Amino acid sequence: MSKPLRIDILTIFxxxxxxxxxxxxxxxxxxxxxLVVKAHQLRDWTHDRHKSVDDRPFGGGPGMVMKxxxxxxxxxxxxxxxxxxxxxxxAKKTRVVLTSAKGKLFTQKDARRLSTYxxxxxxxxxxxGVDERVAAKLCDEELAIGPYVLTxxxxxxxxxxxxxxxxxxxxxxxxxxxxxxxxSDGTTREYPQYTRPEVYLxxxxxxxxxxxxxxxxxxxxxxxxxxxx
Numbered sequence: 001m002s003k004p005l006r007i008d009i010l011t012i013f014x015x016x017x018x019x020x021x022x023x024x025x026x027x028x029x030x031x032x033x034x035l036v037v038k039a040h041q042l043r044d045w046t047h048d049r050h051k052s053v054d055d056r057p058f059g060g061g062p063g064m065v066m067k068x069x070x071x072x073x074x075x076x077x078x079x080x081x082x083x084x085x086x087x088x089x090x091a092k093k094t095r096v097v098l099t100s101a102k103g104k105l106f107t108q109k110d111a112r113r114l115s116t117y118x119x120x121x122x123x124x125x126x127x128x129g130v131d132e133r134v135a136a137k138l139c140d141e142e143l144a145i146g147p148y149v150l151t152x153x154x155x156x157x158x159x160x161x162x163x164x165x166x167x168x169x170x171x172x173x174x175x176x177x178x179x180x181x182x183x184s185d186g187t188t189r190e191y192p193q194y195t196r197p198e199v200y201l202x203x204x205x206x207x208x209x210x211x212x213x214x215x216x217x218x219x220x221x222x223x224x225x226x227x228x229x
Contacts, residue, residue, distance in 0.1 A: 003118060005168050006036045009157050010074050011124040012053055014039035016154045026162065029171045037161065045073040054127050063128025071123055071134050080121065085137055094119040096139045097160070098130065099153030103142030106160055110143065114160070115167040122160065124153030191221040 009017050017039035020026065029035035043051040046069075054064040075081040080091040095117045104110075114120060123130070123139060135142045145156045166172050194205045208220040 002034070002169055004034050004036050005115070005117070005165065006119040007038070007161050007165075008078060008119070008121045009037070009039045009124060009154070009161075010042050010071065010121065011039060011152070011154050011157070012042050012126060013124075013152065013154055014041050017158065020158050021161065025171065026165055029165055029168070032170065034168060034170050035165050040074060040078075042070050042074060045070040045077065057128065061128070065128055066126060066130040066134070068131040068133045068138070071130075072138055075121070075138060078121065081138060093117055094121060095141070096121045096123065097157075098123045098125065098135050098139040098142045099144070099156040099160075100125050100130065100135065100142045101144050101149045103144040105147070106143045106145050106156075106163075108163070111160070111163040112167055114164045120161075120164065122153070122157035124157055126152045189226045191224040 011017065017037070021037040021039075022030065026035065026037065030037060042053050046052055052067070053070050054066050057063070057065045072081060072085060075096065076083055080088055080094055080096065082088060095114055097114075097120065099122055123134065143156070143160065145159050150156060192206075194209060198205050198210065206220065208216055211217070
């Protein structure tokens, strides 16, 4: 059995993570010990009585900015950074990702790349943003799941967790399906799929799929696959 992929999610709302991570495919993968997903309360690494993780931005402006210190201390606690912010030996097979609307757009290629690591850590942004020193000094990369803004990075972390985990050996029931689905080669989208009944409300399944002729079916499917828009 291969080593399980460990995913740590640093957030101020850890209760948002478990309902999705413990269900369906991700839940089964954890039960099979192919995956470990742990959500950590970032406020545990604060030291004031209000457990503050944010403060006003230097230079003024609206909103609050997440502080660098709790995130740094969390990564120290996880064994991935020293107290001086330097990467530890343990961090060599770990990727620390900041979820950010201004980050690079996450793609299937990134999912495949991240699936090769032993451990992933997602730092979930909130409020007006995260102190830039987190991205520049503590994280390996900054990723976004789309050209839009979310209230927080938890959904983005879960989306990337799902996309990465399903590429790990044994997580999907039929791994051959990975080669035939959308974006498997980075550009192509999957052909249309149909199932029974053959006719519903007058809407018919394409006749090419009903012939039982495998070559014709394959040619039809290839013709229906679309390149990236």
